[in-house]
Amino acid sequence: MTMAEESNCIFCKIIKGEIPSAKVYEDEDVFAFLDLSQVTMGHTLIIPKVHQKDIFHLEPEIAAKLFKHVPVIARAIQEAFHPVGMNILNNNSELAGQSVFHYHIHLIPRYGNTDTFSFSFQPHTDDYSNEQRSKIAAAIAEKIR
Ligand code: AMP
Ligand code: ZN
Numbered sequence: 001m002t003m004a005e006e007s008n009c010i011f012c013k014i015i016k017g018e019i020p021s022a023k024v025y026e027d028e029d030v031f032a033f034l035d036l037s038q039v040t041m042g043h044t045l046i047i048p049k050v051h052q053k054d055i056f057h058l059e060p061e062i063a064a065k066l067f068k069h070v071p072v073i074a075r076a077i078q079e080a081f082h083p084v085g086m087n088i089l090n091n092n093s094e095l096a097g098q099s100v101f102h103y104h105i106h107l108i109p110r111y112g113n114t115d116t117f118s119f120s121f122q123p124h125t126d127d128y129s130n131e132q133r134s135k136i137a138a139a140i141a142e143k144i145r
Contacts, residue, residue, distance in 0.1 A: 006051040011102035015049055025073060029065040032073055035106065040115045042077045044107045046070060053101040054092040066105070074107055083109030087119055 006012055013019040022034040024044055035043040048066050052058045058066075061084050074086055087108045091097035108117055128136075 005053070005101070009051055009100075009102050011047050011100055012051050015047070024076075025069065029062070032069065034036055037116050039106075040083070040109050040111060042075060042081045042083070042107075042109045042140065044073060045081075045104045046073060046107065047102060047104045052103050054098060055090060056092065056105055058103050067101075070105060070107070077107060077109050081109060084112050085110040087117065 010019060011031075014021045014033060022029070024034065025032040025046075029049055030043055030046060031047045031049060035045050037043065044068060046069055048058070050062060052062060066135045070088065074088070077083065077086070086112060087106075089106050091099075091106075091107070092102065110117065
């Protein structure tokens with residue numbers, strides 16, 4: 001990360017109060033605020049205060065401090081607005097839909113037929129044998145450190 005990346009970062013500016021936001025929660029490590037786009041009502045972003053651009057750069061210790069707030073804030077949204085469910089997601093890289101390059105988790109409450117958020121997995125279950133799945137798992141497992 002360069003200083004330029006951090007000083008041009010819209011979310012770093014939100015943390016510093018240089019850009020206004022609708023704050024939901026703040027402590028020394030994390031900041032949570034409403035996503036301007038309100039994909040559904042209560043759509044909230046949770047971010048670390050340190051500028052780390054995506055999951056590939058997010059330090060596990062920072063992630064631990066960040067993720068522990070996810071269920072707490074999810075339940076707060078649930079109590080406030082009684083959604084039927086919630087999608088929690090995080091985009092990494094432009095290809096994957098990331099537009100702000102400061103790591104963030106989206107909490108998107110779901111209200112059923114009245115909301116316009118859509119999300120779908122397209123399964124390829126039959127395209128892989130169990131042996132192929134085992135090889136893929138082993139390739140990942142050997143890189144874990
Ligand atoms: P992503 O596309 O996953 O990187 O998500 C970035 C999100 O940041 C989008 O959903 C935007 O609506 C949201 N966003 C961008 N600027 C602001 C802002 N100033 N305040 C709140 N949310 C913002
Ligand atoms: Zn930043």
